Amino acid sequence: MNLMRLRQMLCAILLLAIGPTIAAQSPSAHGALTVRITSPMGRTGTAAALRIVAQVQYAATAPPGQVRFFVDRQLLGAVREAPFALEWLDENPFERREIAVEAVDAFGNTASDSVVLEPFEVTDAAEVASVLLEASVQDKGGRFVRDLPASQFTVLENGVKQSLDLVHQEDVGATFALLVDSSASMSRRMDFVQRTAGTLASYLTKRDAMLVAPFAKDIRAMTGPTTDPATVIEAVQAIRPEGGTAILDSLAKLPQILASVTTRRAVILITDGYDENSSTSFDEALTAVKSSGATLYVVGIGGVAGISIKGERLLRRLAVETGGRFFFPSRDEELREVHDVLTQDVRNRYLITYTPENQEPDGTWRTLAVKTEDPTHVVRTRPGYFARKPAPIRPVVEFTAADETGRYLDLAAADLEIVENGVVQKVELFQEAVEPVAIVLALDASGSMKRKEADVMASAREFINALRPTDKVAVVLFSDQPMFTHDLSEDRAAALATLDRYRASGGTALYDTLGEAMLLLKRTAGRRAVVVMTDGRDENNPGTGPGSVRRLDDVVKLIQQTGTLAFGIGLGVNVDQEPLRKIAGTSGGRAFFPADVSELAAQYRRVVDDLRRRYVVGYTSSHIQHDGAWRDVEIRVKGFPTATVRSAGGYVAPRQ
Numbered sequence: 001m002n003l004m005r006l007r008q009m010l011c012a013i014l015l016l017a018i019g020p021t022i023a024a025q026s027p028s029a030h031g032a033l034t035v036r037i038t039s040p041m042g043r044t045g046t047a048a049a050l051r052i053v054a055q056v057q058y059a060a061t062a063p064p065g066q067v068r069f070f071v072d073r074q075l076l077g078a079v080r081e082a083p084f085a086l087e088w089l090d091e092n093p094f095e096r097r098e099i100a101v102e103a104v105d106a107f108g109n110t111a112s113d114s115v116v117l118e119p120f121e122v123t124d125a126a127e128v129a130s131v132l133l134e135a136s137v138q139d140k141g142g143r144f145v146r147d148l149p150a151s152q153f154t155v156l157e158n159g160v161k162q163s164l165d166l167v168h169q170e171d172v173g174a175t176f177a178l179l180v181d182s183s184a185s186m187s188r189r190m191d192f193v194q195r196t197a198g199t200l201a202s203y204l205t206k207r208d209a210m211l212v213a214p215f216a217k218d219i220r221a222m223t224g225p226t227t228d229p230a231t232v233i234e235a236v237q238a239i240r241p242e243g244g245t246a247i248l249d250s251l252a253k254l255p256q257i258l259a260s261v262t263t264r265r266a267v268i269l270i271t272d273g274y275d276e277n278s279s280t281s282f283d284e285a286l287t288a289v290k291s292s293g294a295t296l297y298v299v300g301i302g303g304v305a306g307i308s309i310k311g312e313r314l315l316r317r318l319a320v321e322t323g324g325r326f327f328f329p330s331r332d333e334e335l336r337e338v339h340d341v342l343t344q345d346v347r348n349r350y351l352i353t354y355t356p357e358n359q360e361p362d363g364t365w366r367t368l369a370v371k372t373e374d375p376t377h378v379v380r381t382r383p384g385y386f387a388r389k390p391a392p393i394r395p396v397v398e399f400t401a402a403d404e405t406g407r408y409l410d411l412a413a414a415d416l417e418i419v420e421n422g423v424v425q426k427v428e429l430f431q432e433a434v435e436p437v438a439i440v441l442a443l444d445a446s447g448s449m450k451r452k453e454a455d456v457m458a459s460a461r462e463f464i465n466a467l468r469p470t471d472k473v474a475v476v477l478f479s480d481q482p483m484f485t486h487d488l489s490e491d492r493a494a495a496l497a498t499l500d501r502y503r504a505s506g507g508t509a510l511y512d513t514l515g516e517a518m519l520l521l522k523r524t525a526g527r528r529a530v531v532v533m534t535d536g537r538d539e540n541n542p543g544t545g546p547g548s549v550r551r552l553d554d555v556v557k558l559i560q561q562t563g564t565l566a567f568g569i570g571l572g573v574n575v576d577q578e579p580l581r582k583i584a585g586t587s588g589g590r591a592f593f594p595a596d597v598s599e600l601a602a603q604y605r606r607v608v609d610d611l612r613r614r615y616v617v618g619y620t621s622s623h624i625q626h627d628g629a630w631r632d633v634e635i636r637v638k639g640f641p642t643a644t645v646r647s648a649g650g651y652v653a654p655r656q
Contacts, residue, residue, distance in 0.1 A: 033058045033111040035067070035103050038412035042429030042618060043093040043120040046525075049470075051432040052076070053085045054101040054113065055412065062105040070100040087434060093120040130165065131157075133352040134264065134295075135370050135381040144348045145377060156369040157356055166353045173207025174264040175225050176200070176342075177257065177294070180236065181271035182214040183245035189301050193270055194236050196299060196329070199336070200268065201232035212236060213257060215250040216243035217277050225261065247271055248278035248285040251318075254292040264349070265294035268342070269318070273300055273311025282314070289322050291386060296322040297342055299329065323382045356387075361656065363389035363624065390656060393621040395420075398433050398527070398565065399588060399635050399647035400614050408613040409643060417636040418619055420650075429618030436470040437565075437611060438488050438524040440517040444534035445477040447541065448574075449504040452597045456533070457499045459600035463531070464495050466608045474520065475499065478513040479506030480541060488524060507541035510534055511548035511555050514566075514583065518558040529565040529589070531607055533600070537576035552579050559587045560630070560652055567607045571597060588647040626656035 039053040058064055067084045069076040077086050090097070100114040133155070137145040150167035178197050186193060201210055204227065211224035212235040223235035251269070258265055267289070278285075289296050298319040300307050307315075307328070319326035327338045352370065367384040371377075397418075401409045413430035443460060464473055475486040475498050485498035514532060521528040539547045559566060566587040568580030571594055584591040590610060592603040623631065633650045637643040 033062070033064070033103060033105045033109045035101050035111045035113045036412070037099060037101055037113045037115050038430075039615075040090075040099075040117065040429070040431035041115065041413045041427070042431075043090070043117055047089070047091050047093060048435045048526075049087050050090050051085050051087050051434040052099055052101070053083070053432060054103075055410075056082070056084050056103050056111075058103070058105050062107050062109070064103040064105050067101060067103045070102070072098055073100070085432075090117075093117075095119055130353055130355050131385060133354075133368065133370065133381050134349040135352055135379055136349055137372060138378045138380075140376050145372075146348075148350065148372060152372045152374075153350070153352060154371045155352060155354055156371075157358070157366050159367075159369075160357060162354045162357060164352060164354045166351070168351045170349055170351055173205065173209070174266050175209045175211065175258075175261045176204075177211045177213060177254075177261075177265070177267045178232070178236070179250060179267055179269045179271075180212065180214045180239060181216075181245060181247070181269075182220065182239045182241050182243075183216040183274075184242050185245055185272055185274050186301075187241040189272070190239070190241050193301055194239065196270060196301065196338075197236040198233045200338075200342070201229045201236070204229050204232070209263065211257070211261075213250075214239045215246070216241075217246045217249070219250055219253055219257070222257070244277040245271070245275050246277040246279075247273070247275040247314075248280040248282060251285040251296075252280045252288040254288055254294060258292050258294060265292065266324075266342070267292075267294045267296045268299060269296060269315075270299045270301060271315070272302055273307050273315045275311075275314070282317075286318070286321055289318070290382070290384070294322075295382065296324040298324065298326040299338060300326065301329070321383060323380055325380075352381075358387070361388050361390040363387055390624050390626050393624065393626070393653060394428075394618060395621060395631070395633065395651045396429065396616055396618040397633055397635065397647050397651070398614050398616050399645055400610060401635075401637055401643050401645045403640070404642045404644075406644075409637065409640070411615060411637065413617075415638055415640075416617060417638055418617060419634040419636065420619075420621055420631055421623060422632075423622050425619040425622060427617060427619055429616065431616050433527065433614040433616045435527050436468065436472065437527040437529050438472045438474075438521055439467065439528075440474045440476060440488075440521060440530045442476045442478060442482070442513050442517055442530060442532040443502065444479075444508060444510075444532075444536070444571075445502055445504050445506075446479045446508040446534075446536060447505050448508075448536050452535070452571075453502055453504055455597040455600060457502050459597075459604055460499055460533075461496055462601050463604035463608065464492060466605065467492075472524070474517075476513060476517060477502060478509050479504075480547065481509050482513040482516050484516075484520070488520065507543075507547040508534060508536050508539055509547040510538040510579070511546075511550040511552060513548075514555045515548075515550045515558055518555075518562045518564045521564055522562045527565070528562065529567065529611065531567045531569070531604075532580075532583075533569040533571060534580075535571040535575055538579070552582065555583060556586050559583065560648070560650075563648065563651075565589045565611075565648075567610070568592070569594065569600070569603050569607075571600065585646075586648065588649070590646065621653075623653070626654050628655040629653050 034057045036055045038055050040050045066078045066080050068078045069086045096119055097117040102112040104110050139145050153167055155162045209225040209227050210232045213222045214220040298315045300315050316326050364387050365384055370379045370381045413427050418425040472488040473495050474488040476482050476484045485501050486495045517530045566583045567589045568584045568591040570577050570580045580591045594603050631650050635645045
């Protein structure tokens with residue numbers, strides 16, 4: 001039996017002995033070679049080192065010869081045995097990146113997987129939001145009323161009168177989007193539909209543009225925006241009626257269709273009102289039209305079955321509730337009137353701006369009403385607007401997960417469920433926590449440590465040497481007060497040299513030391529951790545009172561505010577365990593309680609292991625309020641109810 005075969009058998013026996021783990025890399029039960037990228041997923045918005053992780057399953061008799069990693073089709077490197085992972089520096093999180101992993105087994109079979117990291121989205125929130133309205137004013141005869149002064153206008157937002165900043169009359173060009181029903185139900189009237197659209201296109205001015213968007217069950221190939229009437233007419237004549245109708249689904253796509261339009265927007269919907277295939281509700285479609293910033297004009301043309309009462313009601317409501325108008329022409333002679341009304345309504349407008357009294361960024365719908373001093377005037381404008389939303393809150397939570405034996409679990413994003421204040425959130429970011437850590441090592445140098453100095457220094461040196469070269473470390477010795485002997489740096493020699501200053505005497509200012517450590521870390525970007533070793537409690541040298549000005553609750557608040565990970569090592573039988581448990585538990589860290597100084601080195605190794613087995617998960621919170629409140633965050637491992645997840649348990653929401 002060769003060594004490779006023996007190794008495979010031993011691996012199989014080991015897997016049977018320890019049982020299944022979540023997303024474990026193992027020979028596949030069915031023998032097929034598969035690759036699944038489990039990390040990263042999403043971006044954090046900062047340049048950082050990421051660990052690309054692939055879970056590879058394969059036949060026991062055909063392990064992969066190599067697993068290759070690619071970024072934007074460029075080879076990053078190859079791995080020949082598990083764990084199949086490589087580190088990659090995501091230098092620009094604001095650019096799109098594609099990650100791919102490919103495996104080839106001993107039989108030449110290949111398998112691959114890829115993920116796209118979309119650019120991190122940055123959302124700016126303005127402090128003051130102004131509202132721009134376009135209003136058309138007609139007299140009793142439907143003629144545009146010109147030269148009205150600002151004093152003639154009143155604007156009500158949610159029934160509250162607003163102070164106007166500007167009122168200005170304009171005659172400008174517009175972009176007309178022709179949303180043409182090209183379903184089978186329009187087949188008998190398509191000639192009239194084409195003449196209708198063609199007539200509208202023929203009246204384009206040099207200031208106008210037109211976009212043709214045929215639709216049936218979905219939006220078909222679009223033409224424009226263009227200023228050339230012939231191009232519009234040709235696009236309309238090329239429409240062939242077929243398929244079902246989805247009016248509301250098509251309207252729901254207006255924000256995307258009009259995203260690049262910078263001029264005044266008018267949508268002309270030409271249809272018979274017969275909607276048989278939409279999955280979008282009326283309210284959803286109406287919200288989409290409103291958010292597109294367009295005014296909707298409806299031209300109802302009877303199709304094969306004419307226009308039903310239900311269809312006419314739908315079309316009228318769409319026009320009215322978006323501030324537009326509706327027309328039901330039956331003859332070519334009526335098309336000129338449709339065009340005249342449309343162009344006058346769209347091109348001749350009063351621009352009205354005001355700064356709302358209500359500046360709360362709550363994302364709610366605000367109703368609008370515009371009136372003039374003349375009660376006979378008909379004023380048309382959009383019926384309202386959505387208030388700006390606050391900048392999205394995107395928590396990033398670091399955690400570890402272990403089974404009931406304490407063994408760390410291998411996880412993928414699909415294994416997780418994130419619940420914030422009782423509401424399930426959508427995971428947008430998942431990766432292993434490989435970013436460098438800024439660590440403060442706090443060593444108790446009180447009098448009770450007198451006989452343990454040599455072991456304390458030896459174990460601390462071992463801990464510092466076990467850290468990654470990119471991790472920064474600071475050393476603080478504390479007794480009656482904290483003394484930082486070495487500031488945060490990657491200089492290991494300097495950090496080790498400061499341990500020679502360790503001399504045990506005095507009391508134990510535990511809470512003041514932790515507070516100062518977290519204030520130091522607060523000035524450092526990225527991951528933060530404090531590791532504190534003590535053999536007692538917070539007390540002064542005589543043991544008659546507290547040793548710190550700060551209290552335990554002050555330390556807990558600083559942990560939550562700074563996002564610092566805390567590890568407590570309580571040495572011996574006289575240590576006060578409860579504060580260390582609370583400090584570590586609040587942060588998502590751990591507390592260890594070695595009985596003897598000889599066990600210190602082993603506990604430090606457990607801290608290092610924990611730091612290297614952590615994950616980062618992120619999402620956009622469904623709770624949009626910037627209220628500075630604490631949000632509970634629970635991380636669940638699907639299908640593994642006995643898993644122990646350690647995290648900070650939540651975060652403090654930002655204030656507006």
